[in-house]
Amino acid sequence: MEDISTTRHCFHSRWTRKLSSIATLLLLSSTLTTATDLSRKKPIILESSGGFEIGGKTITDPTNSSKTLSCDHGYIEYFTPWTPRSTSLVMWHSSSTQVWQNRWDGGPGFKDIFLRADYPVYLWDGPRVGRANWACENVTYTVAYRDEENFSAWNFGPRYGEWWNDTQGPGPKAGGIKGEAWKQATANRYDEFDTRANVDLHGSAAAVAADSGRLGDQIVYLTNSAGGLRAQVTVAKSQKSNIAGIVTYESIGYVYPDNVNVTDGKGGFGPFVVPLEDFKKLAKVKAIQFVWGDHRLNSSSYVQDSYKVAALINKYGGNAQVLVLGNDTVTKGNSHIPFADMNNGEVAGLLEDFLEKNGLDGYVGDRT
Secondary structure (H helix, E strand, O other): OOOHHHHHHHHHHHHHHHHHHHHHHHHHOHHHOOOOOOOOOOOOOEEEEEEEEEOOEEEEEOOEEEEEEEEOOEEEEEEEEOOOEOOEEEEEOOOOOHHHHEOOOOOEOHHHHHHHOOOOEEEEEOOOOHHHOOOOOOOOOOOOOOHHHHHHHOOOOOEOOEOOOOOOOOOHHHOHHHOHHHHHHHHOOOOOOOEHHHHHHHHHHHHHHHHHOOOOOOEEEEEEOHHHHHHHHHHHHOOOOOEEEEEEEOOOOOEEEOOOOOOOOOEOOOOEEEOHHHHHHHHHOOEEEEEEOOOOOOOOHHHHHHHHHHHHHHHOOOOEEEEEOOOOOOOOOOOOOHHHOOOHHHHHHHHHHHHHHOOOOOEOOOOO
């Protein structure tokens, strides 16, 4: 029979060597902590990973009181680095979590880029989509033939198959329309349920998640398209101060206070009018950035909304700005989903600048 002390010694020795190896990796990669240095792959070393449901409710079968259904919750998949920063990046899609996981051609997405930079990453599926698709009411899915429509909606070019000359989307350099990157782009989708009721439902569930503390006490939402409106609604609904920032890429929909001359929208893309005191919560967030690709026309109503809402947030003491890629930066050719574009390393660098500028790049233990 093996001696217990020997067994413990062997386990201790193996664990010591493991820690030593990890320490060596961390030392060797200490100069690789910037997200933009994609050519030198810092190992991703996790302290933990997993997932959980949050929010929602439990309903009772009206025909049988002994039967219930847990539904309308959100789902979080999380990744915690070995040496985490204090800011949690909650990546909120408007298509599927896949857009945060990989570049169009399968290269590293924002998830891995920022895990390498030691940021805890949380992938969020809102109620009734993705891995949180148990609904508390009947849902009807209607087939809609949208692949060609998505080409121009995602701003890969003026019309289907005609790419912008400088496109960073899944264009000719990634195989074009006949390539695997385009196939992945069109297939990696959930039904979005773009209704006003769904925006409210998502905002409520996300506010519960934010207030719970399970996502950390310094959250920055990274959102895209209709997710931008949902994140704004979440801030307005939240009851605590755990939300530190929003960076929304091409936000379609905005929150307005009820003291301005804006009519509350009926659909899923806003405007979403809230009480002034709830709107002021956006001004208490450390920083908000509305980001647009350089092929999005400045005359677009949503672009104009971003300038108006940023000005209103700043009027109440906030810190909001509009950033136009290609105009305000040297980054050009970006689509509606720039964090998945072929130059997403450059886009990640701009996000790093935002986090550093606003004091959101510190490590756990740095704050006093």
